[in-house]
Amino acid sequence: MARIPVFLRGAVVSGALALLAAGNVAQAATYGAGIENSQWYLSESVFECTLVHQVPGYGRAVFRHRAGESLSFFLESETPLMRPGRGMLVVEAPSWRPGTAPRTLGRVNVEDGRRTVSLDSRQAMILVQGLLEGMDPTLTRQSWYDGSPVRVKVSNINFSGQFSGYRSCTSGLLPVNYDQIKRSRVPFSAGSTSLSGADRRLLDNIVAYVQADSTVERIFVDGHTDSSGSRIDNRALSEERARVVADYLIDEGIDSDLITVRAHADQFPASNRPADNRRTTIRLQREGERPDLQQANGYDAASPNS
Template sequence: MVSPFRLFRPGSLLKTLATTSLVFLPAMPALSDSYGAGIENSQWYLSESVFECSLVHEVPGYGRAVLSHRAGESLRFYLESEFGLMKPGRGHLVVEAPPWRPGVAPSPIGAVQVSGEVRSVNLGNREASLIAQGLSRGLQPTVTRAAMYGSRPVRVQISNINFSGPYSGYRACVTNLLPVNYDQIQRSRIPFASASTSLSQADRQLLDNIVMYVMADATVERIFVDGHSDRIGSRIDNRALSEERANAVAEYLKSRGIAENMLTVRAHGDQYPVSRRPADNRRTTIRLQRQGERPELLQANGMGAEFSG
């Protein structure tokens, strides 16, 4: 029987083992699958108006990152992806130095919730502000979460390259935002004290915000003003009181520049209560309608329909 060691010349065993390790031993898995723009393709785009200021950053292979500040709201941050690369669940957000700045320790921001939606990460003002601050300091925020498919985590890196210029434009844009957005004032309510038709300072401020928005948004074509009363007293008196309340609001809107032909003013007396509490029913409601919006059914049941409060 021939000894197996005679198959190898001196020194050939080590060489053969080394070769075998390259062919048959599995490669060590990478720590993560990373997505992010490099120096050659990192861009930030500013979208600005009195309604919203947004900074948009394309993340190659993943989707896009957005810092968005709507009128009347705070700064938000979100990641969008059509590919569903991250598994829904708890991820982690840190602000870290780019590779060319070694020795800078990462700064953890906290856990983030990753959803299965296209907008997979949606963060509020605190996290969004820390992300913006990190980018302005030359750092790159990074979201890490387990992959939807595969064992390696997914890392989405937000590049700071070319961020400073658009960020300056964003800060200027924010100073010109309207005080409210459409969702906030599409339906508004003015309360009244018993037997009163007077507007308070807070009521006037709300109406001023509505006027400011309508003047800026050319798509608003109609403003419905609906007066209501409680059920205390006679129906005839309540009908007259609700009309006075609706007119008080309509006249104020006209005095601030709203065209009369944009207004539809109606009075309903005590016909459409929204609560058993009289104070809740003493009100005038204001509803905006944009071009192309489907007119709602003419009902007044307090459930979000045209006359509701």
């Protein structure tokens, strides 16, 4: 065997170490469930439908559909394994289906914190389609620690059966969620106390939500006017606007004991535009929320009830 000249030995050793380091960087750490431990869990209610998949060693993958919203998807990890930045998302065949070409979905944001990746409805549905086709959505991003690739695979095994249950769940979701209707506004024309069709649909959604959520313990209905007219007339008008909303809620099945009606005339304008001030606002309060922050006029210190 030929001997390496002494003056070249250092270069050869350095080159070998460089190749070894390059090989380590290229070696991806892959996290994903196998055939033996791939499970999807369906959680269903009238408020939300979720499909949860545990990714061993990484965290979990979640498809979430809240009432009143569209499907979304996110990855969660208790430990920050991926460096924040742009990761590559593909849909690829599992190892037991060689020869099937992967589909590149593009780059997605990898965030710092527990929820590392969040996808909108369109992207989430692309992942669903891939899973139903027997493919595995896979995200690749550099690691926090040494820059080597980290791959997170979402397994398709046992997905399709639970997805059928998810679809049934979504058909029974409420039309709105709490965040969408906890503060609502019914506008009025000048001098009017009439409810429009859109107003009734909004109030119907509030009724449906309150009847389903037993934690709602109080509904504040506050009537307002613009500054035209006398204070006495405006007081009466704001009370009538609040009362017409409260009566509608009661007629549709809300317990009157839940409702507090208040009239403010033009005392608390929402803006300089008169049209913005001709309104009745509805605020829901759940058990455990902090009513001590609410002012007597129906506003809270952080967010005016406008």
